[in-house]
Amino acid sequence: MISKSMTQLVQGNSVIRALFEEGKEMAREVGAENVYDFSLGNPSVPAPEAVRTSMKRILDGDNSLYVHGYMSNAGYEEVREAVAASLNKRFGTCFDWTGILMTVGAAGGLNVVLRTILDPGDEVICFAPFFGEYTNYVHNYQGNLVVIPPNPPTFQPNVEMLAERITERTKALILNNPNNPTGVVYSAETLDKLQAILEEAEKRIGHSIYVISDEPYRELVYDGVKVPFMTKHIRNCIIGYSFSKSLSLPGERIGYLAVPKEVDDYQGLVEGLTIANRVLGFVNAPSLQQLMIKECLNEQTDVAAYDKNRKFLYKSLSDMGFDCVKPEGAFYLFVKSPVADEKVFVTEAKKHHLLLVPASTFGCPGYVRIAYCVSYEMIERSLPAFRALAGTYFD
Amino acid sequence: MISKSMTQLVQGNSVIRALFEEGKEMAREVGAENVYDFSLGNPSVPAPEAVRTSMKRILDGDNSLYVHGYMSNAGYEEVREAVAASLNKRFGTCFDWTGILMTVGAAGGLNVVLRTILDPGDEVICFAPFFGEYTNYVHNYQGNLVVIPPNPPTFQPNVEMLAERITERTKALILNNPNNPTGVVYSAETLDKLQAILEEAEKRIGHSIYVISDEPYRELVYDGVKVPFMTKHIRNCIIGYSFSKSLSLPGERIGYLAVPKEVDDYQGLVEGLTIANRVLGFVNAPSLQQLMIKECLNEQTDVAAYDKNRKFLYKSLSDMGFDCVKPEGAFYLFVKSPVADEKVFVTEAKKHHLLLVPASTFGCPGYVRIAYCVSYEMIERSLPAFRALAGTYFD
Numbered sequence: 001m002i003s004k005s006m007t008q009l010v011q012g013n014s015v016i017r018a019l020f021e022e023g024k025e026m027a028r029e030v031g032a033e034n035v036y037d038f039s040l041g042n043p044s045v046p047a048p049e050a051v052r053t054s055m056k057r058i059l060d061g062d063n064s065l066y067v068h069g070y071m072s073n074a075g076y077e078e079v080r081e082a083v084a085a086s087l088n089k090r091f092g093t094c095f096d097w098t099g100i101l102m103t104v105g106a107a108g109g110l111n112v113v114l115r116t117i118l119d120p121g122d123e124v125i126c127f128a129p130f131f132g133e134y135t136n137y138v139h140n141y142q143g144n145l146v147v148i149p150p151n152p153p154t155f156q157p158n159v160e161m162l163a164e165r166i167t168e169r170t171k172a173l174i175l176n177n178p179n180n181p182t183g184v185v186y187s188a189e190t191l192d193k194l195q196a197i198l199e200e201a202e203k204r205i206g207h208s209i210y211v212i213s214d215e216p217y218r219e220l221v222y223d224g225v226k227v228p229f230m231t232k233h234i235r236n237c238i239i240g241y242s243f244s245k246s247l248s249l250p251g252e253r254i255g256y257l258a259v260p261k262e263v264d265d266y267q268g269l270v271e272g273l274t275i276a277n278r279v280l281g282f283v284n285a286p287s288l289q290q291l292m293i294k295e296c297l298n299e300q301t302d303v304a305a306y307d308k309n310r311k312f313l314y315k316s317l318s319d320m321g322f323d324c325v326k327p328e329g330a331f332y333l334f335v336k337s338p339v340a341d342e343k344v345f346v347t348e349a350k351k352h353h354l355l356l357v358p359a360s361t362f363g364c365p366g367y368v369r370i371a372y373c374v375s376y377e378m379i380e381r382s383l384p385a386f387r388a389l390a391g392t393y394f395d
Numbered sequence: 396m397i398s399k400s401m402t403q404l405v406q407g408n409s410v411i412r413a414l415f416e417e418g419k420e421m422a423r424e425v426g427a428e429n430v431y432d433f434s435l436g437n438p439s440v441p442a443p444e445a446v447r448t449s450m451k452r453i454l455d456g457d458n459s460l461y462v463h464g465y466m467s468n469a470g471y472e473e474v475r476e477a478v479a480a481s482l483n484k485r486f487g488t489c490f491d492w493t494g495i496l497m498t499v500g501a502a503g504g505l506n507v508v509l510r511t512i513l514d515p516g517d518e519v520i521c522f523a524p525f526f527g528e529y530t531n532y533v534h535n536y537q538g539n540l541v542v543i544p545p546n547p548p549t550f551q552p553n554v555e556m557l558a559e560r561i562t563e564r565t566k567a568l569i570l571n572n573p574n575n576p577t578g579v580v581y582s583a584e585t586l587d588k589l590q591a592i593l594e595e596a597e598k599r600i601g602h603s604i605y606v607i608s609d610e611p612y613r614e615l616v617y618d619g620v621k622v623p624f625m626t627k628h629i630r631n632c633i634i635g636y637s638f639s640k641s642l643s644l645p646g647e648r649i650g651y652l653a654v655p656k657e658v659d660d661y662q663g664l665v666e667g668l669t670i671a672n673r674v675l676g677f678v679n680a681p682s683l684q685q686l687m688i689k690e691c692l693n694e695q696t697d698v699a700a701y702d703k704n705r706k707f708l709y710k711s712l713s714d715m716g717f718d719c720v721k722p723e724g725a726f727y728l729f730v731k732s733p734v735a736d737e738k739v740f741v742t743e744a745k746k747h748h749l750l751l752v753p754a755s756t757f758g759c760p761g762y763v764r765i766a767y768c769v770s771y772e773m774i775e776r777s778l779p780a781f782r783a784l785a786g787t788y789f790d
Contacts, residue, residue: 064441108678115401
């Protein structure tokens with residue numbers, strides 16, 4: 001008696017989440033220390049100490065009605081002002097506080113944008129590989145996701161194929177930079193090319209195409225790589241940000257949307273987003289988390305810990321014979337499956353208690369994603385298992 | 396460039412929220428102490444002290460990765476177990492922890508249920524007057540809300556009209572008990588009648604009708620009134636609960652869905668709800684709030700403060716000549732407009748800086764809602780304004 005669309009979803013339930021549950025089950029059987037779970041993007045670095053002290057200070061402030069009460073659906077004005085000011089200072093942008101909408105993480109923010117701009121049958125484009133949940137987010141509002149095939153070995157978005165995929169039903173393009181699952185950072189050149197194609201297409205189809213920039217990994221980059229700031233390259237860009245990874249708070253569900261004043265129909269868009277935040281049942285981003293964020297905007301996670309994992313895992317697996325994409329950002333290693341069907345490879349890995357995610361779920365069959373947001377020590381312990389797995393395929 | 400459906404929403408934006416913003420504007424002009432804002436259901440009683448101490452203790456527990464990390468999309472198992480145990484102890488029910496899903500408030504929970512059961516064109520029934528957001532929640536998933544007219548002066552649901560409104564597209568019925576905006580508590584007799592009609596109808600149309608019981612006001616009742624526990628009267632019932640009112644935490648967005656094992660397709664439903672929680676972008680209910688709730692399930696808000704407001708306002712307005720429904724629960728007073736078009740009355744009230752909500756937004760024209768979750772002292776100060784307003788209509 002659940003809906004037809006949900007029945008399909010139940011049948012093809014998220015491979016990542018299923019692995020997460022499978023890992024918990026496996027841990028009960030063979031002991032947690034013998035399971036090498038690389039499936040989930042759950043930060044392994046604790047939240048900065050300032051997060052704790054800030055929350056405690058706010059709780060002690062004796063203004064319970066303000067701290068836990070309703071505010072405008074877009075969030076506390078003081079928080080939105082602080083976010084705008086911080087972005088403007090760091091990136092030389094001109095966000096107005098009215099263009100900042102506090103959201104229930106980036107996943108919440110993306111749903112809010114799609115609820116605001118999609119009518120049934122509208123199309124949203126994305127570049128493979130992509131975070132598989134985009135399909136569900138677009139389907140929530142009866143939209144269709146149009147996927148542009150992956151572009152190995154660089155995995156820069158295949159912008160050459162973009163123009164031909166844009167139709168009159170195209171309402172948006174989702175970008176994810178740094179990219180989950182590849183760890184690749186899209187270059188400024190790629191983005192400028194993309195903007196030129198969009199501008200041309202908008203003239204042709206006679207309406208705007210919003211670029212939704214999903215950037216929870218913006219602060220997680222290595223080797224001094226700079227992530228181009230999206231709104232400086234793309235005009236009709238809405239930023240969806242989350243503190244899940246940058247402050248290690250994925251369970252708290254706190255993030256924001258940032259809309260620059262230059263986008264088409266700024267007023268209508270901002271008002272629509274605020275209403276969507278309410279009618280989808282978020283109502284507002286969690287209030288205590290909002291107030292904490294205001295005080296912790298300059299806090300940083302321990303990127304060095306992820307970097308250490310990245311280098312270690314990349315070198316170890318490459319040395320074993322695996323073909324790995326060297327990640328510049330995020331905390332995922334993208335590895336080519338030694339056999340054509342990567343699901344066979346994933347099943348083989350499970351025999352060694354290695355939990356990897358098949359990249360079919362990211363629209364990129366033939367690869368797997370290894371989330372290295374785990375303890376360094378678990379990577380060390382997992383190497384014999386990876387070596388045994390490599391032995392199955394390589395001499 | 397926002398969608399057609401959102402354009403309509405922007406044009407007819409929530410009257411309640413608009414009033415909230417209007418009140419803030421008015422306060423800037425004439426001073427906050429001269430504006431009598433009765434528009435929003437924002438608790439005026441601070442959260443219990445245990446909420447603060449519990450959160451601080453959890454934050455000090457030095458397990459940041461657990462406290463702020465991802466857990467199963469349905470919530471922490473320990474929290475779900477505690478909620479089930481608490482319900483079973485208080486109401487003699489048999490909830491299993493697998494039937495408890497932690498949600499981003501009741502608004503989030505209702506959206507999760509509707510995303511799970513609705514296909515485009517499906518129908519959801521509700522009884523007027525009803526919380527106006529239900530219309531938006533149902534439209535989010537391309538469903539249609541079928542409204543059964545109000546039943547004055549008792550405002551018990553008009554169950555006699557239910558059978559004829561049920562069609563093959565009927566998937567659910569939303570109940571809100573105690574009711575917003577009337578403050579009326581639906582009786583056990585009414586609910587039993589309702590169940591009989593539903594059972595009959597389910598046979599006729601050949602599929603289940605889920606009753607979504609929206610009960611954020613369950614603990615807010617007066618004069619010793621008992622709210623019938625829904626699942627004891629309605630078989631296919633899903634409870635949507637929120638701690639927004641009972642613990643004064645509306646900004647924190649924490650609540651749960653409770654599904655009894657007796658409902659049709661329990662397994663499919665629970666799995667669908669968990670997936671819906673994820674794909675709508677909630678992902679999970681805020682983690683720190685979940686853990687706090689586990690410790691504060693037996694905490695209560697200061698109902699006596701609301702009761703004092705209720706009695707004072709009801710008596711004062713009745714004495715002035717207003718025709719009021721005596722509320723048994725929630726924190727709203729439902730008042731008949733002295734003129735047929737209550738919007739005219741609301742506009743007149745604004746001249747006295749009284750912010751009331753026209754009940755057209757609740758599907759019940761000719762009435763207004765007065766939220767008395769305000770300070771007693773504000774009610775005292777507002778009486779001359781109400782008296783002047785009464786003078787416009789009564790001798």
